[in-house]
Amino acid sequence: MENIKVKESEAQTRQPGDQFKMNPEPLTIRKNYRGSNKLTGKVAFVTGGDSGIGKSAAIHFAREGANVAIVYLNEDKDAEATENEIKAEGVKCLLLKGDIKDEEFCKRAINKTIAHFGKLNILVNNAAMQFPTEAIENITSENLHKTFVTNIYAYFYIAKAAISHLQKGDTIINTTSVTAYRGSEHLIDYASTKGAIVSFTRSLSKSLAPKNIRVNAVAPGPIWTPLIPATFSGDDLENFGKDVPLGRPGQPSEVGPAYVFLASEDSSYMTGQVIHINGGEIIGG
Template identity: 45%
Template sequence: MMNQPAQQQEPPGRTGEMNPRPDHGEESYQGSGRLAGKAAVITGADSGIGRAVAIAFAREGADVLISYLDEHDDAQETARWVEQAGRKAVLVPGDMADAAHCRLVINTAVAEFGRVDVLVNNAAQQRTHDKLEDISDEEWDRTLAVNLSAFFYLTKAALPHMRPGASIIGTSSVNSDSPTPALLPYDVIKAGIANMTAGLAQLLAPRGIRANSVAPGPVWTPLIPSTMPAEHVESFGSSSALDRPGQPAEVAPVYVMLASDEASYVSGARVAVTGGKPIL
C-alpha cells in the first residue's frame, strides 16, 4: 500500500509540490513504435495522466501537442520528455472552457503536424463539497465547460483533419458508475464523457474513426491534493481493491493501446483502470 501524507495545494496543483512525486513512466516506459508517425493532441498534458500519456505516446513514435491551463513549469517538463524521445512537442496554454481556445488547439496541431491522428480529451477540474448548496452556479457551469463541452468543441474542430484509422479517447472515471457524493459535478461530466464517447463510436464509424474512453479509479495526480481536504488526501486510494492509488504510468498503456492500429476493431469501449473495482 502506498501511504501519502496529508497535504493540500491551491488549484490546479503542481507536480513538484506533491509528496511522493507521481510516477509518469519517466524511467520505466519502453516504446516499441506502436504509434510511429502519428500526431496526437492531449489536453491536460502538463501533469498526471496527461503527462504519462504524452511520454508514452512520444516513446511509441508520436508527435504531441501538450494542451494545458497555465502550469508552465509542469508543461515544459512534459515537453522535455517528449523531445528526449526524439519527437516534436508543441505547447499550447489556455482555458479549455473557451470554445475559441479549443478550436485554437486543433488549428495549432494542424499547422504544426498537418493533421490529427489521436485526440485525447483529458483536461479536468473538480471541487469537493459536502452540501449541494455549496456548489455555486459558476462552478457547475465551469466544470461542465472544462470537462465536457471542451470535448465536443475539440472533436468538432478535429474531425475535418482526421483520417480513417484515427482515434478519439475520452478520460471518464469510475465515478461515472459509482458517484462520489462530494464530487457531484465531476461525477456528472465523467458519465457524460462515457456516454458521448459511446455515441461518437457509432456516429463516426462510417468515417473509419474510432472512439473509446478510459475509466481510471483513484490515481495520484495534482488534482487530488489541490481539490480535496488534506485528511481525504491521506486516505486517497484506500477504496480500491489493491488498497492504494494508481500511478499515472499505470494508466498510460491503455491509452497507447486505444490509439494504436492494433485496436482497429476496438470502438465504443470503456476500459476500466480502477485497481480492481468493476465498472458497469
Template identity: 45%
Template sequence: MSTSAKSPKNPKTAEAQPPFPQPQQPYPGYEDKMSPKADHGEESYKGTGRLQGYGTLITGADSGIGRAVALAFAREGADVVISYLSEDRDANETRRLVEEAGRKAIVARGDIQEEATCRKLVDQAMEEFGRIDVLVNNAAFQTAIEKLEDYTAEHIDRCYRTNVFAMFYLAKAAVPHMKAGASIINTTSIQAYDPSPNLLDYASTKSAIIGFTKALSKLVAPQGIRVNAVAPGPVWTPLIPSTMSEEKTKKFGDNTLFERPAQPGELAPVYVLLASNAASYITGEVYGLTGGRTPY
C-alpha cells in the same frame, strides 16, 4: 534460465501506498510538490514504434495522466500538442520528456472552456504536424463540495464547460482533419458508476462523457474513426491534494483491492493501445482501470 528474465510486478507492493505525507496544494496543484512523486513511466515505459509519425493532441497534458500519456505517445514515435490551463512549469517538464524521446512537442496554454481555444489547438496540430491522428480529451475540473446549497451556477458551468463542452468543441474541430484509422480517446472515471456525494457535478460530467463516447463512436464510424474512453479509479495526481482535504489525501486509494491509488504511468499503456492499430476493432468501449473497484 536466462539472466535477463524479469519477475512479474506485484500490484500491491510495486508502487507507493498510503498513508501519504502530502500537504494540501492550491488548485490546480503542481507535480514537483507531490509527496511522494508521481510516476509517469519516466524510468519504465519502453516504446516499440506503435505510433510512429502520428500527430497527437492531449488536453491536461502538463501533469498526471496527461503527462504519462504524452510521454508514452512520444516514446511510441508520436509528436504531441501539450494542452494545459496555466501550469507552465509542469507543461515544460512534459515538453522536456517528449523532446527527450526525439519527438516534437508544442506547449499550448489556454482554457478549453472556450471554443476558440479548442479550434486553435487543432489548428496548431495541423500547422506543426500536418495531421491529427489521435485526440485525447483528458483535462478536467474537479472540486469537492459537501453541501448541495454550496454549488453555484458559475461552479457548475465551469465543470461542464471544461469536462464536457470542450469535448464537443475539440471533436468538432478535429474530426474534419482525421483520416480513417484515427481515434479519439476520452477520460471518464469510476465516478460515473460509483459517484461520491461531494463530487456531484464532476461525477455527472463523467457520466455524460460515457454517453458522448458511445454516441460519437457511432457518428464517426462511417469515416473509419474510432472513439473510446478510459475510466480510471483513484490516480495519484496533483488534482488530489489540490481538491481534497489533507486527511482524505493521506488515505487516498486505500479502498482499492491493491490498497493504493494508481500511478499515472500505469494507465498510459491502455491509451497507447486504443490509439494504435492494435485496437482497429475497438470502438464505443469504456476501459476500467480502477484497482478492482470497477462496478460494471
C-alpha cells in the same frame, strides 16, 4: 505508494495543480516500458498533457514514436518539463497554453497543431476540474458551470474542431472516471460530467464509425495526480485510494499504456468502449 503526505509548503490552493510541488511526485512512465514504434509518424493532441494522466499518455505516445501537442492552462513549469521529456524520446512537442473553456481557443489549438505538424491522428480529451462538496445544496452555480464547461463542453469544442482533420484509422480517446459508474456523494457535479463523457464516447463512436475513426474512453479510479492535492486535504488526502481492493491509489504510469492501446492498431476492432483502471473496483458497464 503506501502513504501520501503533502508538506505545508507544498499545499495546493488552485486547480488543476502543479505536479512539481507534489510529494511524492507521480510516476509518469515505468523505467522498463519499452516502446515498439506502435505510433511512429503519428501526431497526438492531449488536453491536460502537462501533468498527471495526460502527461503519462503523452510520454507513452512519444516513446511509441508520436509527435505530441499538449494543451495546458497555466502550469508553465510542468509543461516545460513535459516538453523536455517528450523531446528526450526523439520526437517533437508543441506546447499550447490556454483555457479549454473558451471554444475559440480550442479551435486555435487544433489549427496550430495542424499548422505545426501537418496532420492530427490521435485526439485525447483529458483535462478536468472538480470541486468536492458534501451536499448538492453547497454546489455553487459558478463551480457547476466551470465543471461542466471544462469536463464535457470542451470535449465537444475540441472534437468539433478536430473532426475535419481526422482520417480513416485515426482515434479519439476520452478520459471519464469510475465515478460515472458508481456515483460519488461528494462529487455529484463532477461524476455527472463523467457520465456524460461515457454517453458522448458511445454516441460519437457511432457517428464516426462509417469513417473508420474510432472513439473510446478510459475510466480511471483513484490516481495520484495534481488534481488530488489541489482539491483534497487532511484525512481525505491521507487516505486517498486506500478503499479499493488493491489498497492504494494508482500511478499515472499505470494508466498511460491504456491510451497507447486505444491509439494503436492493437485496438482496431474496438470503438465506443471504456477501459476501467481502478484498482479492482467492480462496476457495471
